[in-house]
Amino acid sequence: MKTKPKILIIDDEEVVLDSCTLILEGGDYSVSTASNGTLGLEHVEGIQPDLVFVDLKMPGIPGIEVLERITEINPTIVTIVITGYATVTSAVEAMKKGAYDFLPKPFTPDEFRIITKRGLERRKLMLEAIALRKEKEILRENFAAIVSHELKSPLGAIQQNLYALSGELASILSENQLAKIERMKIRIDDLLKLINSWLRVYSVDITKIKDNFTTISVSSLLSKAIETIEPHAVRKDISLIQTIDESVSFIDGDEGSLVEALVNIIGNAVKYSYPGSKIKVNAIEKEGNVEISVIDSGVGIQEEELPNVLSDFFRGKTDQSGTDSHGIGLTISKRIIEAHDGSISVTSKANEGTTFMISIPSKIIEK
Amino acid sequence: MNQNKQLLMIDDDPDFVEGIKSILDSAGYSVDVTYNPKDGLQALKEKTYDLLLLDIMMGRGAEGIMIARKLRKDPKLREMPLLIITGIREQMAFLFPGEPVHPRFVAVDELVEKPVDPKLLLEKVSALISLSEARKSKAG
Numbered sequence: 001m002k003t004k005p006k007i008l009i010i011d012d013e014e015v016v017l018d019s020c021t022l023i024l025e026g027g028d029y030s031v032s033t034a035s036n037g038t039l040g041l042e043h044v045e046g047i048q049p050d051l052v053f054v055d056l057k058m059p060g061i062p063g064i065e066v067l068e069r070i071t072e073i074n075p076t077i078v079t080i081v082i083t084g085y086a087t088v089t090s091a092v093e094a095m096k097k098g099a100y101d102f103l104p105k106p107f108t109p110d111e112f113r114i115i116t117k118r119g120l121e122r123r124k125l126m127l128e129a130i131a132l133r134k135e136k137e138i139l140r141e142n143f144a145a146i147v148s149h150e151l152k153s154p155l156g157a158i159q160q161n162l163y164a165l166s167g168e169l170a171s172i173l174s175e176n177q178l179a180k181i182e183r184m185k186i187r188i189d190d191l192l193k194l195i196n197s198w199l200r201v202y203s204v205d206i207t208k209i210k211d212n213f214t215t216i217s218v219s220s221l222l223s224k225a226i227e228t229i230e231p232h233a234v235r236k237d238i239s240l241i242q243t244i245d246e247s248v249s250f251i252d253g254d255e256g257s258l259v260e261a262l263v264n265i266i267g268n269a270v271k272y273s274y275p276g277s278k279i280k281v282n283a284i285e286k287e288g289n290v291e292i293s294v295i296d297s298g299v300g301i302q303e304e305e306l307p308n309v310l311s312d313f314f315r316g317k318t319d320q321s322g323t324d325s326h327g328i329g330l331t332i333s334k335r336i337i338e339a340h341d342g343s344i345s346v347t348s349k350a351n352e353g354t355t356f357m358i359s360i361p362s363k364i365i366e367k
Numbered sequence: 368m369n370q371n372k373q374l375l376m377i378d379d380d381p382d383f384v385e386g387i388k389s390i391l392d393s394a395g396y397s398v399d400v401t402y403n404p405k406d407g408l409q410a411l412k413e414k415t416y417d418l419l420l421l422d423i424m425m426g427r428g429a430e431g432i433m434i435a436r437k438l439r440k441d442p443k444l445r446e447m448p449l450l451i452i453t454g455i456r457e458q459m460a461f462l463f464p465g466e467p468v469h470p471r472f473v474a475v476d477e478l479v480e481k482p483v484d485p486k487l488l489l490e491k492v493s494a495l496i497s498l499s500e501a502r503k504s505k506a507g
Contacts, residue, residue: 152454152481153380159482160386167393167485192482 004030010040011055037061071098209254225262247285250363261336264329273298297353369395377407378422435472448495449476
């Protein structure tokens with residue numbers, strides 16, 4: 001059963017209230033009226049209307065204030081002002097206070113019907129938008145549970161049995177057969193990693209890492225990240241060159257997450273670099289921030305793609321290694337850096353290379 | 368040398384259990400298995416085990432936690448080493464705030480993520496058992 005749209009008209013002139021009610025009669029609305037702002041606001045609280053017409057010029061609480069109070073009560077209620085002195089200024093002021101539209105007096109029944117219809121349409125869209133947002137939130141929250149149980153558990157069980165099998169069959173299978181099992185393990189492991197990345201993006205509240213912040217040294221941070229990436233770089237004959245300015249010292253943060261963020265960014269540079277090229281990792285102290293830049297001379301990013309690089313699931317088109325990736329690492333890195341009150345930006349030129357710039361507030365150590 | 372070691376595993380995923388059990392069997396452990404918290408607790412009452420392998424996310428939620436809490440309250444059971452095997456490490460942080468890897472439910476415990484590499488599994492099991500034995504001989 002659908003409820004009738006609820007319309008409230010607040011106006012001190014009885015003739016306006018009567019005629020408006022009359023105009024809407026038979027239009028399948030539930031119409032209420034109030035002859036002043038105080039009564040009107042009581043109605044707003046009581047009946048929670050979808051649409052409210054407010055006369056700007058009334059004795060008692062002025063229309064503008066009524067408007068503000070309605071927005072406070074429920075910002076999704078659509079308000080339209082009726083004004084006898086249709087000046088641009090009063091209409092503009094009303095719109096600023098949240099009115100959706102205005103209706104100058106005198107108006108024809110048709111004008112009133114049309115504006116009512118539009119106002120209700122607006123209300124419907126607002127409610128729909130809210131419902132969609134809520135749904136999205138619920139989906140996001142459930143995603144973690146669904147993914148972990150429905151996908152991760154079976155994969156985990158398969159992998160566990162492969163582990164067991166490969167041990168048990170080690171002396172029976174041929175080298176070729178064992179290699180097949182190894183490849184299966186690797187593929188499943190990739191899938192599990194992908195699922196973990198999804199979980200990280202959608203279910204874990206990264207700001208929670210703030211609870212575990214400690215003082216960490218920037219140079220040890222960079223060393224740890226580079227150490228992880230080095231084997232991949234060596235395999236592609238790419239050299240990682242690290243320069244840390246003397247002034248760079250400490251930041252407040254969660255080391256594990258920051259290493260993860262840097263590994264993602266430097267790893268990304270390796271992935272999109274040409275064999276034999278160099279990647280520079282620099283750290284300097286600048287205006288109270290530690291600035292870490294990762295500069296490659298790889299394939300670069302097309303200008304129109306730049307704004308998407310740090311958003312969810314972006315994946316560059318020209319992957320030099322041909323290896324698979326899920327385009328989620330940079331999103332995670334961005335969130336980790338932002339959880340450290342830092343920022344990350346990217347500049348790039350196609351076929352020339354890409355620079356990622358990370359800035360995190362430095363820690364002042366009192367001596 | 369592991370032949371006299373009695374292990375119990377509580378996990379509601381029979382396929383996963385099979386994968387773990389056969390690794391432990393090959394290493395010479397004797398492994399009993401239960402597939403829900405109720406049977407698990409019953410088994411713990413009936414027999415003394417050298418180590419418990421416990422899944423956290425069972426049934427409708429973190430039912431494994433309930434077992435871990437019971438172990439902690441029991442003066443005898445809390446001396447038994449515990450290896451928690453979970454599919455969801457990320458969520459462990461919420462279940463044990465500030466203690467993401469060492470749940471510290473009982474005197475000797477540790478947490479590993481599913482799936483568990485055989486080498487790591489055998490290392491953890493043997494390390495937890497020796498740690499617990501060292502504790503006992505020290506106390507005795």
